[in-house]
Amino acid sequence: MIVQDFFNQLSSHFLAKLPFVAFRKPNSLEVKALLQKDAQLHSVIDFKESGFVFSPFDTNKQSVLFPLNQCDVISLEENFEDLDNDNNDTIDTEIDQKQQHIQLIQKGIKSIESGTLKKVVLSRVQIQEFDKDIVQLFKNLLASYTTAMVYCWYHPQVGLWLGATPETLLQVEGKRFKTMSLAGTQSFSNSAEVTWKTKELEEQQLVTDYIVSNLKSSVSSLNVGKLETVKAGNLLHLKTKISGLLNPENGLLSVINILHPTPAVCGLPKHTAKEFILKNEGYNREFYTGFLGEINIKQSKSRNTNRRNVENNAYTSIKTTSHLFVNLRCLQIKNNQAHIYVGGGITKDSVPVQEWEETVAKTKTVKNLL
Numbered sequence: 001m002i003v004q005d006f007f008n009q010l011s012s013h014f015l016a017k018l019p020f021v022a023f024r025k026p027n028s029l030e031v032k033a034l035l036q037k038d039a040q041l042h043s044v045i046d047f048k049e050s051g052f053v054f055s056p057f058d059t060n061k062q063s064v065l066f067p068l069n070q071c072d073v074i075s076l077e078e079n080f081e082d083l084d085n086d087n088n089d090t091i092d093t094e095i096d097q098k099q100q101h102i103q104l105i106q107k108g109i110k111s112i113e114s115g116t117l118k119k120v121v122l123s124r125v126q127i128q129e130f131d132k133d134i135v136q137l138f139k140n141l142l143a144s145y146t147t148a149m150v151y152c153w154y155h156p157q158v159g160l161w162l163g164a165t166p167e168t169l170l171q172v173e174g175k176r177f178k179t180m181s182l183a184g185t186q187s188f189s190n191s192a193e194v195t196w197k198t199k200e201l202e203e204q205q206l207v208t209d210y211i212v213s214n215l216k217s218s219v220s221s222l223n224v225g226k227l228e229t230v231k232a233g234n235l236l237h238l239k240t241k242i243s244g245l246l247n248p249e250n251g252l253l254s255v256i257n258i259l260h261p262t263p264a265v266c267g268l269p270k271h272t273a274k275e276f277i278l279k280n281e282g283y284n285r286e287f288y289t290g291f292l293g294e295i296n297i298k299q300s301k302s303r304n305t306n307r308r309n310v311e312n313n314a315y316t317s318i319k320t321t322s323h324l325f326v327n328l329r330c331l332q333i334k335n336n337q338a339h340i341y342v343g344g345g346i347t348k349d350s351v352p353v354q355e356w357e358e359t360v361a362k363t364k365t366v367k368n369l370l
C-alpha cells in the first residue's frame with residue numbers, strides 16, 4: 001500500500017469517528033491498522049476472541065476489543081527515517097506538580113518502611129496544550145522509536161491514545177511464551193559504560209522474582225535470561241527475558257491474570273500496592289499501565305523457507321499468536337490537550353527528588369514530539 005493512502009485512511013476513519021488502531025511492533029517495518037467498520041464498543045469476554053485488545057490498569061474495568069472479523073486490515077512496509085528528536089529539551093517547571101508528586105513518593109516510602117509493602121509504582125499525569133494533527137504525531141513516533149511498540153488507538157466512546165512502549169507483557173506462539181522483567185531507569189548519556197546502583201538492581205530483581213515464582217506452576221521449560229541494559233528513547237532500563245512453554249490447561253487469560261499488573265507498573269505485594277495506588281495517586285490511570293495488542297491471530301508458518309528445499313514448504317503450519325505490550329510512554333488526547341502519563345518504581349532506597357526527575361525524563365519520550 002502507498003504510504004499516503006495508508007495515513008489518509010487513518011485520517012478519514014478518525015474524522016468519521018470510527019474506531020481504529022494503527023501500530024508497528026518493535027524492530028519491524030510493517031505498520032498495520034485495524035479499521036473497525038462501525039462505532040460499536042466491544043468488550044473482551046474471555047481472551048479467546050481474535051482481534052486487538054486495549055485493557056486498563058484496573059482489570060475490574062472493561063477491556064476493549066476490536067474484533068478481527070469486524071475490521072478491515074490494512075498494512076504498509078516503510079522504513080521511517082530516524083528523526084532523532086533530542087531537541088526541545090524543556091525543563092519541567094510545574095512546581096505544584098513537583099511538590100505534589102514528591103509528597104506522594106514520600107508517603108509511599110513511609111508505607112514501605114512501616115508495613116508489608118516492598119515496592120510501589122507511583123505515577124502522575126502531565127497536561128499540556130495540543131492542537132496538532134494526530135496522524136502527524138503518530139508518524140513522528142514511528143520515525144523516532146524503531147525499537148518500541150508504537151501505536152495510535154481510537155474509539156469515539158473511549159478516547160484517543162498514542163504511545164511508544166518498550167515493554168512486552170506477553171508474547172505467545174502456539175504453546176511457547178515470552179515475557180520480560182523491565183524496570184530500573186537512568187538517562188542515556190551516550191556512553192558504552194553503564195553502571196547501575198543497588199536500588200535499581202534490586203527494584204528490577206523484585207520484578208523478575210515475582211514473574212518467575214508466579215509463572216512456575218503454570219508453565220514448563222522456564223528459562224530466565226541474562227540481565228541486560230536496554231535503550232528506550234533517551235532512557236536505559238534493566239531487562240531480563242523470560243520464556244517457556246504454557247501448560248495445556250492454561251489459556252491466555254490465566255497467564256494475563258498472573259502477570260498483569262506486574263511489579264514493574266504496580267508493586268509488591270500486588271494487592272497492597274494496587275490498593276495504595278488507587279487510594280493515593282489522586283487521578284485515574286485509565287489505560288496507562290494497562291496493556292494492548294493483538295490476540296489469537298492465526299499465522300501460517302513455513303518450517304523451511306530455503307528455496308532449494310521446495311518439498312519442505314509443504315510443511316506449512318498454522319500457529320495462533322498473541323503479542324501484548326504494557327501501555328507505557330503514552331499519552332491521551334482530550335479536548336485539545338495532551339495528557340502524558342509517567343511513573344516509577346518506589347522502594348525503601350528511593351530518593352524522592354530523583355524519582356521526580358525520572359518521571360520528568362520519561363515525559364520526554366512523547367513530549368518532545370508534541
Ligand SMILES: C=C(O[C@H]1C=CC=C(C(=O)O)[C@@H]1O)C(=O)O
Binds near residue numbers: 328341
Ligand atoms: C511505570 C513506568 O515505567 C516502568 C518500566 C520501566 C522502568 C520503570 C522504573 O524504573 O521505575 C517502571 O517500572 C513508566 O514509564 O511510566
